[in-house]
Amino acid sequence: MIRIEELTKQYDATTVVERISFTVERDSITAIVGTSGSGKSTLLRMINRLVEPTSGRVLIEGSDTRSEPAHLLRRRIGYVIQGYGLFPHRTVAENIGTVPTLLGWDAARIRARVEELLQVFELDPGTYAQAFPHQLSGGQQQRVGVARALAAEPAVLLMDEPFGALDPIIRAKAQEDLLDIQRRFGTTVVLVTHDIDEAFRLGDRVAVMSHGRLLQYDRPAVLLTHPADPLVSRMIGMTDRAMKLLSLTTAGEAALPGAGGGGAGPTVAASASLREVLSELLWQGASTAVVLDADGTPRGQLSVATILARGRP
Amino acid sequence: MTAPPRRRIDPLGALLTAASAAALLLLPFVVFKANRILPGDPHGLLEVLPAAGGAACLATLALVAVVALTARGARLRLAAALLGLLAIALAVAAAADALTPAGNTVVRVAPGGAFWVLLLCLGLLATDAITRMRPGPLLRVLLLALFFAITLAALAHGTFDHLSVMREYAVNATRFAREARQHLWLALGSLAAAVVVALPIGIFCHRVPRVRSAILGLLNVIETIPAIALFGILMAPLGALALAVPWTGRLGVSGIGAAPAAVALFLYALLPIAANTVVGLKRVSRGAVEAARGMGMTSWQVLTGIELALALPVILTGIRVVLVQNIGMVTVAALIGGGGLGTFVFQGIGQTAIDLVLLGAIPIVALAFSAAVLRDALIEVMDRARA
Numbered sequence: 213m214i215r216i217e218e219l220t221k222q223y224d225a226t227t228v229v230e231r232i233s234f235t236v237e238r239d240s241i242t243a244i245v246g247t248s249g250s251g252k253s254t255l256l257r258m259i260n261r262l263v264e265p266t267s268g269r270v271l272i273e274g275s276d277t278r279s280e281p282a283h284l285l286r287r288r289i290g291y292v293i294q295g296y297g298l299f300p301h302r303t304v305a306e307n308i309g310t311v312p313t314l315l316g317w318d319a320a321r322i323r324a325r326v327e328e329l330l331q332v333f334e335l336d337p338g339t340y341a342q343a344f345p346h347q348l349s350g351g352q353q354q355r356v357g358v359a360r361a362l363a364a365e366p367a368v369l370l371m372d373e374p375f376g377a378l379d380p381i382i383r384a385k386a387q388e389d390l391l392d393i394q395r396r397f398g399t400t401v402v403l404v405t406h407d408i409d410e411a412f413r414l415g416d417r418v419a420v421m422s423h424g425r426l427l428q429y430d431r432p433a434v435l436l437t438h439p440a441d442p443l444v445s446r447m448i449g450m451t452d453r454a455m456k457l458l459s460l461t462t463a464g465e466a467a468l469p470g471a472g473g474g475g476a477g478p479t480v481a482a483s484a485s486l487r488e489v490l491s492e493l494l495w496q497g498a499s500t501a502v503v504l505d506a507d508g509t510p511r512g513q514l515s516v517a518t519i520l521a522r523g524r525p
Numbered sequence: 526m527t528a529p530p531r532r533r534i535d536p537l538g539a540l541l542t543a544a545s546a547a548a549l550l551l552l553p554f555v556v557f558k559a560n561r562i563l564p565g566d567p568h569g570l571l572e573v574l575p576a577a578g579g580a581a582c583l584a585t586l587a588l589v590a591v592v593a594l595t596a597r598g599a600r601l602r603l604a605a606a607l608l609g610l611l612a613i614a615l616a617v618a619a620a621a622d623a624l625t626p627a628g629n630t631v632v633r634v635a636p637g638g639a640f641w642v643l644l645l646c647l648g649l650l651a652t653d654a655i656t657r658m659r660p661g662p663l664l665r666v667l668l669l670a671l672f673f674a675i676t677l678a679a680l681a682h683g684t685f686d687h688l689s690v691m692r693e694y695a696v697n698a699t700r701f702a703r704e705a706r707q708h709l710w711l712a713l714g715s716l717a718a719a720v721v722v723a724l725p726i727g728i729f730c731h732r733v734p735r736v737r738s739a740i741l742g743l744l745n746v747i748e749t750i751p752a753i754a755l756f757g758i759l760m761a762p763l764g765a766l767a768l769a770v771p772w773t774g775r776l777g778v779s780g781i782g783a784a785p786a787a788v789a790l791f792l793y794a795l796l797p798i799a800a801n802t803v804v805g806l807k808r809v810s811r812g813a814v815e816a817a818r819g820m821g822m823t824s825w826q827v828l829t830g831i832e833l834a835l836a837l838p839v840i841l842t843g844i845r846v847v848l849v850q851n852i853g854m855v856t857v858a859a860l861i862g863g864g865g866l867g868t869f870v871f872q873g874i875g876q877t878a879i880d881l882v883l884l885g886a887i888p889i890v891a892l893a894f895s896a897a898v899l900r901d902a903l904i905e906v907m908d909r910a911r912a
Contacts, residue, residue, distance in 0.1 A: 262819055287821030297816025301834055311820050360820070370819075 243415030296357030467512030538593035552638030662902035719794030727802025786863030801843025805836025
């Protein structure tokens with residue numbers, strides 16, 4: 213759990229971050245979203261003290277981050293930046309082993325951990341461990357960047373626009389991977405992005421920032437249904453808010469018991485969002501879809517009326 | 526009907542052959558002087574050598590010319606160039622032996638214009654061939670070592686003992702060793718001191734952009750002061766320092782001599798190293814530095830492990846420039862009593878004894894050349910290790 217209390221950063225006369233307080237639950241993803249210059253990166257960098265706060269404090273699992281030297285604190289916190297910042301003169305294995313080496317792990321343990329992470333990120337150790345960063349594609353570099361941040365099994369992972377440099381298809385895959393990784397390792401993730409769709413897609417909770425202030429911090433559905441500030445509405449984009457709301461619920465969550473009218477309608481996966489199911493029903497001209505679990509057994513059915521009811525506050 | 530394939534004439538070979546032939550026809554191969562400062566008496570190649578020897582030397586050179594004009598293989602061209610160098614070296618040694626009366630140590634037989642032109646042309650031919658072979662760094666160093674080994678063996682054997690330069694060496698042997706040591710000591714010592722001081726200056730300029738242009742500008746001004754003028758400027762403060770603080774005087778600090786020379790070389794060396802450090806650090810990706818800090822490296826670990834490690838090739842290029850520059854510039858130190866091989870150069874100029882000038886100049890050129898080859902090889906090895 214990360215508690216941010218009255219955090220403020222001033223440079224001379226300008227206040228970049230102004231008295232921000234919120235709490236990040238353990239084992240969740242929090243997305244900080246805002247326009248450029250909103251102070252979101254500064255806020256993130258105050259968590260691992262790359263920027264020292266002017267006032268206020270950050271507590272990680274109850275202990276003040278200022279209670280130990282900054283470099284020791286940072287070794288316990290994963291950090292991924294836009295462009296990844298891989299070390300060009302070190303191999304992929306050396307890059308990933310950076311923090312374990314700093315922590316003084318023995319060589320065999322580092323090697324085993326590097327190999328495990330390469331496999332998790334679908335990079336063949338035989339091919340890539342001894343490669344240099346410039347020999348990798350953009351997507352591979354991004355994966356090495358995340359693997360490096362996770363090497364010493366940090367409880368907290370900070371990410372500053374980690375997908376900003378990727379093209380849309382690889383970006384979607386990288387976002388999927390992050391959700392998988394977060395579930396697998398149970399890491400608490402704080403992620404900065406300027407892309408509201410990315411924030412809604414990844415964030416269990418979303419913090420909306422503007423001009424150094426926190427406008428709203430809540431679950432995505434609440435931001436849509438009860439925006440606290442006109443600026444939040446503007447930033448989210450209210451013209452398709454119903455569709456955005458539908459995209460936050462999966463078919464599995466919304467399905468009602470029933471056989472689905474004898475298989476007349478299309479079948480959809482339980483993991484599909486209501487927005488996708490509605491689109492499929494419109495396309496096929498059907499009124500009811502059968503929801504299937506991952507193993508293919510029917511879980512229930514979804515009618516257009518059920519879906520539409522979910523698209524209202 | 527197709528014409529038979531014509532062998533193309535190598536343009537460099539043609540130029541070198543023409544220059545060598547003209548030199549052999551027009552310039553003396555050796556110059557005979559009754560003593561070291563009298564004007565010389567020119568002699569052609571065939572005049573001074575025994576008939577068989579002269580013919581053999583010319584035939585060898587003709588063969589080399591044919592290879593230089595027509596052959597394409599780099600190894601063959603290198604072999605020919607080395608053969609030619611061997612031929613003129615033996616010829617000039619034989620000429621000196623033939624012209625020197627037995628037991629006479631007063632006469633001087635110096636290599637003439639034709640010898641120097643041939644040396645230059647064959648040297649260019651060899652360099653060109655080596656460049657075409659694209660040898661690895663290790664091979665280049667080996668070639669250099671081999672060349673020095675053969676030359677030193679010939680000198681030790683006494684092959685060239687009757688040649689004017691070696692006559693001067695025989696007279697100055699102990700001083701030569703001392704001045705050569707002094708030369709290296711001044712060049713390398715001032716370089717080492719400059720590295721120790723310029724690296725932190727470069728790092729400081731990189732970290733604090735506000736002072737960068739001021740500091741680099743100051744170093745730039747020092748760089749533009751001519752060496753002699755800088756020696757002059759340093760005389761007063763160093764002399765005053767030695768008088769005011771006696772222990773510095775006992776350490777060797779004085780207005781003239783090695784101290785101002787070392788200080789001047791040190792000052793000249795600062796700019797290239799500091800400026801290259803700044804450029805090298807500036808090229809380091811900001812993302813890598815940010816990530817290194819964000820993962821918990823200490824400032825020292827970021828500086829040494831990331832910033833300097835990535836800037837190293839550029840910094841080494843600066844050091845290389847200074848090394849070669851210093852070896853040349855130490856020569857001037859002799860003017861203010863700083864010692865070094867320049868002593869022979871200026872003494873020789875003073876006495877109009879050109880052989881004495883060569884005794885200083887040839888080793889200086891050889892040193893600078895070797896330093897450049899060694900440094901390049903080292904940089905290349907390091908670049909390969911990282912790529």
